[in-house]
Amino acid sequence: MLIASLSLPEQGVLTLAALILLSSFLLLAQVRLDSLINTFALQGALIFLATVFMAFISGKYHLLISAALTLFLKVFFIPGQLRLLVVRLNIRREVEVIGNPMLVMLFAAGLVLFSYYVALPIRELSLLSTRNTITISLAVVLIGMLMVISRRKAVAQVIGFMSMENGLFFAAVVSTHGMPMVVELGIAFDVLVAVILFGVFFFHIRTEIGSLDTDRLNHLTEVDR
């Protein structure tokens, strides 16, 4: 099946999927906090666009409500909240050193291949567009997880966590045209609360250890000292 045989909006969704994956790689490599937050907002905007496209492809207009939620949460509220925190904690210009960025990027590329390897044998995923989009959303989730693992700064870990959430939302939109509304609202509520709690934690961590470097949270071990 060729890309050209798909309708224009479907091609749009596929292109957006590729861009979302690209933004995941950008997030992984971005070392400056303010650019990191901007890239995260960009990923949110791409997912918003993809959701709007899917709403018109599927004719399920309740997706537009999900799209509006995404626009509000992922493009404005969460990045805005993070920017505010970063300013208030005075770490806007902070640059994080990623240990061995080359290896991390190669690993992320490996995760993309792994996602395809997992999804290819499934008969139900035989449609070109679903197969690619589900695979990409899985890759976005896994790369978000890699980001949580590889970063040391609490803000970067939170962005990794939220980008996993982006991947999950994208998966729901492209595979099943969104979850039932009540579930979507529940998830959005959880995300909202999580962001607020993360903000609270930033202040606690900062008060306790004087920075947001989570590597210094290392008091709890199996052996008594």
Added chain:
Amino acid sequence: MNALYATLLLPLVGVFILAFAGHRRQAKTINLVLCTVTFATALLLALEVFRDGAILSTGKLLYVDGFNVYLILLNAFVGMTTAIFSGPYMEHEAAIGRVDAVRMRLYYSMYQGFLFTMLMALSTNNLGILWVSVEGATLATVLLVSLYRTHESIEAGWKYFIICGVGISQALFGTILVYFAAVKILPPGAEDGLLWTELHRHAADMDAGVLALAFVFLLVGYGTKVGLVPLHNWLPDAHSEGPTPMSAILSGLLLNIALYALVRFKMLVDPALGNHLAGNLMMGFGMLSFSVAGLLLHRQYDIKRMFSYSSIEHMGLMTFAFGIGGPLATFGGLLHMIVHSLTKSAIFITVGHASHIAGTQKMAQIRGLIKTQPFVGWGLMIGTVAIAGFPPFGVFTSEFLLFTATVKSYPWLAPPLVIGLAVAFTGLFRNLQPMVFGSPPADQQPVNANMWPVFIHLALVLWLGIAIPGVLAQWLNQATIMLAGRGVL
């Protein structure tokens, strides 16, 4: 039906009342009254389900059957008894200046919030809401783990938040995949593709490949929350650094909820796959958790950490039991969920008193409890005897059922099971002996302790070990029929 709504609404109302009144002197009474009334309504609900069978709410959002009704009852009961303990305990913490008024409000409000999310997770019929509730339970407790704002508690809170958050995201991906498989077979336009009752009816028609993939994600996701090795790192930290009433509920109830979610999904995946893949995965992870946690019990220095590892061990055992999946093992697993909850929350309550007596959680400095305060010493002793699986306590009964099932279906797994139990037993007792019987420091004083919840729990565990009441046996048998195809009675 109304009893179900009341059971869910009461804690939800409690969240808001206690958010404003949590710092007042009456807060502990309000909390206790709310929990007691919730327990009463849960009891009514249980009677209703026992009389009329499974109930499905209008709108199909809530569903209570033989499997979850007794867990709801257990949840409300342990919530109530822990509330009895939590009042004086938190007063003591406030008196020694570890928490201020704002944090007391947070504590009480989130105590109810935590109960609400757990009851919601148990009673919902929608697998998406199930996920939202389990995640909500994390969010409700994460600030309670770091309530004392020490370096260690903030570290524990952050670890809990990130590891459970990331873990549970995998479960959402699994849920999306299940929904994906469901919309392919359900009539177009149907909005009920996430309703467990619908999915269970059509389970055999769903695509096996998608569901197998989904189950792996669900196992990793909810498994993180169950505390399965190697995803368990957050658990000992979160359970040891938070206030002790929270440790009691986390260990006693929250782990059960995650396992419940996993078993519900297993019921969907098994007919679709037609093989034992889900069971094998659960057996593997369960056995691994059981063995590793048993060994790690020997290395502990903090009393709450030690009992957290004991929780991992028992959750591993239950996962293993549901993995084997025959009627005998399933019945054992279901019974173990109850007796472990009761025993473990009793132990944590006792441990809370013990650490107040000694002024520390370090086991090396807790000595001679039985001389200073006999009830606390005996409570800890009997509790540990019960959790280690001695007859005639209920833990022995369920472990014996599990052992019998293992010998029957997988004889080669029986030796590791017995060795693991022995290793865990020695790990617990080598630390327990001096704490209970050693000679107390000269200036050690008894504290104001209410041991009633502990002895009620332990008496129940004893009762379940000697004679399971007919009502409960019927429920467990019903649940076993649902899970394993046929009952044991």
